[in-house]
Amino acid sequence: MMSRITTPFGYDSTAAEVIAGVDLTGRRAVVTGGASGIGVETARALAGAGAEVTLAVRDRVAGERVAAGIIDSTANNKVYVAPLDLADQASVRAFAANWTGPLHILVNNAGVMASPLSRTPEGWENQFATNHLGHFGLTVGLHDALAAAGDARVVSVSSSAHLSSDVVFDDIHFENRPYDPWLSYGQSKTANILFAVEAAKRWAADGIVTNALMPGGIRTALQRHVDAETVRQWEEQYQWKTPEQGAATSVLLAASPLVQGVTGRYFEDNNEALPAVDGVNMSGVAAYALDPESATRLWELSEQLV
Template structure:
């Protein structure tokens, strides 16, 4: 099976990939839409005419972002709603308040390499934020997504997933020494495995999910890493937020990806599968374990038990 390619690439911006696409009457949710690539993802979706909901922790920042997006796109069909992915009550409040179909869900919010921290349930903070919160959100919005008949989910992962598979025997670092990069890595692996299993489970509903690697971008995500991302990323491989949002927006909107799910994209194209770190150029490739269907099912079962 050949890898999917598109006319876009490393330097493409989110607005480039939606040029000519009309999503008037469609509805989208973007988590973490008040900063970084979330802003540019929401902006590009708004530029298509879609109704966009910014799901954010900081609603004041969300309203400032919505005002800016409306001014630059002319689309005022923007909404801001509070969402704390580490708080299941917050997630439940968001999903229960949603009314009507949902066409695009972009699971964009995330944290990177933060100091050791756990939720009241004992969940490691990065796994809770990057995966479990988004899992609860997506499953809570399942009926709204199914109502569309061809809904798309974008799961924002990272090349950092190559740092660790899911360590099922100790996901939350209860027994092994905490390592912020290993914790980040397995949470980003979880983002890919979610896309694999969501596509399989929800195929009859017409829902597809794909994972994306945005690229190296200087954003608030790197506040715990000295601004260096997942390592010593060369400056020539860094992207602007608008370029970093391009792959998310492409996967969410492109007619070329109709009916395509369970895959991992980077630089606006499907990534090559690798078996070891360093097998692909920096910031490229998806680890085979991140696409493993058995691992995806196992993670889904663990996640269901966790958020029940």
Template sequence: MSFDKTSTADEVIAGVDLTGKRAIVTGGASGIGTETARVLANAGAEVTIAARDVNAGQRVADEIKAHVAPLDLSSQASVKALVDAWEGPLHILINNAGVMAPPLTRTAEGWELQFATNHLGHFALATGLYPALAAADGARIVSVASSGHLFSPIVFDDIHFQWREYTPWLGYGQSKTANILFAVEATRRWADAGIFANALHPGSIATNLQRHMPESELERLRSEVGGSMFRKTPAQGAATSIYVATSPELDGVGGKYFEDSNEAKTRQPGEFSGVAPYALNPETAERLWEVSLTTLG
């Protein structure tokens, strides 16, 4: 079956039965996370929405007959609480939540907020849930990255902007590159346990993620990256996450990056699409994993 940028999550999952499967969707209380959770639940999965705003999460959960769990990815204590409370296997982990381009903000540990939330929080969640994923006998991790990874590789010498000038988009790009590298290394380490991770760009969707960015800034970015940027609906924006999470075509496939429900090509000069080679580099992925373990202590 061939899909493209106009495909919806419902179209992508057609014919897939998730009865007996258990899924966690971080950031499932709004945006494409809500649509992702709804589509998984409709296909028969037992879905847990992990959300910072538990009340918003509960409203969505009630509507789609799902569970809700509190999760603030910028707080390692919050991540640990979810991990400790989880019981039984986990078949699908969708690392969807994120923060984009805020003013410079640091966590209690002094970590830059975007890297702490988008990467370290999800890294701690996935590694903490490893036993549950391994128990699923064929688990998938979906790492929601972005074309924003093209803004920056991982700057290992100063990940948290202690010395270099903070630029919101460099911080965002670095964190999204980390999301892709995580999928590469998680697959290398965990494939033998039946766990495969892939990353994706959902497309440009108007959601709460852009709350730190005025519309004028969005327009400027669009003009810089080649004029008109196709704006997806939430149903279209969730499609690639659902494809990566459920498509039978991806059984045993990991460490890759997808756009518009297809594996992305390598970025070409002058284009703001495709995947940067640095985001799939296995040596960089292994280095980031080790740095992340050290950072988390």
């Protein structure tokens, strides 16, 4: 067992706190879904530390508005907006093709949660297509730019919801089983972790580190498909984080010297997660999400699909 990575930061820490004193001048970052929720605060923290930040977003108007706000609050005018629809592989390929020069930080932050069943033109189930396959295609498409950076970091925003489902390789797209929005979301979030495990292995020689994380429970537009009763239950069970706290673990993995060289791990509350314990709700990491054979199998399948 590799020793567990811990930091002085925890549940309450904010993105600004974990990046305090870090200078990202000259470094370039992409944040998917950077126009809403924790994506905004992730981008703001990176820009505040001097990075050039591109918000990769579906809604360009919202992206431009957020970029203007970040420029205003950080006095860093190198905040850009580029279109990206993760459910559309043509859009993903176009984003990667249009990128020039090195890329030091890629935060795969965008996602959909517990949405009703819908399918992409390829017939892929939408949550898996967006949360995993879109980010897979994007990251692989940006591999050469990440390698050119020499010490790039890829950060994938997963969720404790991964504990609800392994990747069901026999029926990923719910063609032969009843669709369950939460099992679908859970499997897509497991896939985010497995991606980090496999990319860590494949890309170590390129100086690229890849990690995944659970941001915590944050009230954002991500929950737009969740019914009011479920949200009410959550409010009784959990303490919500602010978006600034929710972005902290992403920013730690993207920029902190405390995790320099760390790769293939899953973090929550700014520390590497402990193994999940049966009956303990919503924390820790499932053994199946770190399984190297599953990680390789998922990578090979994803390559065939995209």
